[in-house]
Every structure is written in structure tokens, then in C-alpha cells.
Amino acid sequence: QSALTQPPSASGSPGQSVTISCTGTSSDVGGYNYVSWYQQHPGKAPKLMIYEVSKRPTGVPDRFSGSKSGNTASLTVSGLRAEDEADYYCTSYAGTNNVFGTGTKLTVL
């Protein structure tokens, strides 16, 4: 099972919006609505931001949103804030296993 493909980096100025893509196959992203997104700050454990493609856990700001089209899922962060600067990973259920994305470093300029 190959890792899902994410852009290595993304950036935006405070207040702007940025979208991070996550491309898989019909065996993972395209086959299930079990895509989730995680934020990871340096030296910290990952934090769940989006689950089941587009749903937000309690406490996650509505500036974070998710979507999916075919084999590609996307995370959009609107109204960028300095604290959004972190690494972001997607993951998808893939039958008997799970696969993570390659990760995207989001920089707030």
C-alpha cells in the first residue's frame, strides 16, 4: 500500500485560505468515506482535525474544512492564523489497513 500523495509544502498569509490535497486510489481515498486529517506541531502528537472526509470534531475551529472528489481529498484552512503553522497529514481506511499521506508543511507567512 503506497502512501497517499500530498504536496510537501503550502503557505499563505494571515487571513488567507489554503487548500492541501491528498491523492490516493480507488482502493483507499476513492473507495471509502473514511478520510481524516491530522495537525502536528513539532515534538507533539498528531491532533485530529477532520474525520469522515468533512466532519469536524468538537473544539476544532470551523476555519478547517474537508472535502473529497474521486480519489483526491482536500483540507482547506480559511482565515489563516499563526498557530495553524504545522505539518498536516491525511489518512484513509484501505480495507484491512490504513494509509497515511506523505505530509504537508503549512507555513503562515
Add this chain to the structure above:
Amino acid sequence: EVQLVESGGGLVEPGGSLRLSCAASGFTFSYFWMSWVRQAPGKGLEWVAQIKSRADGGTTDYAAPVKGRFSISRDDSKNTFYLQVNSLKTEDTAVYYCATLGVSGYWAFDYWGQGALVTVSS
């Protein structure tokens, strides 16, 4: 409050073994699937293994790079699950995180431990 606490990490020589533990609290442990996820230094997250609840058969699944060398198990009486890592290779060096699946009622790794560092080196 859900808490996951890993232990058992350390320095081990290539070919050696370790057992990682993850002690859980704050939820009904036996109901849920549990996973291990690792992160090599400076690299991304990699799913390693999962174990289903007894109600779902208690079966296990592994990522291809660790299949046959790693073994995940659980002791519901102790609210703890484990990762036995054998025949370690230098490329297994990573922080190993334990994570819950679905405690909050949806399909995602919703709670994570703080991580345990495993270093494989001679």
C-alpha cells in the same frame, strides 16, 4: 478524560526485540479497536498495526514493512495493548504512537499517546 500512555521504548541493537505498551484510561477499552502509528525522525506518519475489539473478532492487521516481525496484542483486563517488535532494523527507528479508533463515535484516530522512541543502532 481519555489518556494513552506508552512505555517500553529504548535503544536496541539490530536484530533485537522490544515490547511497547500502551495503557489506556477514560473510556471502555474493550469496546474499541486500537492502533500503533510510527514516525521516523524527520519523516511522516506511518500506520503500523491495529487490533480489533473482541466483539469484532479481536483480529489483527499489519503494514507490509512490519508483517511477520511485529505482533500487536491486547489485555482488556489491564486496559493495555502491546506491540512486540522483533528482528529490528535500523529503519524501524521511530517514535511509536498508540492511538484509539472511534472512541468519539466516528472513524478516525481520535486520541493519541505521547509517543515512545525506539532507536535501533549498534
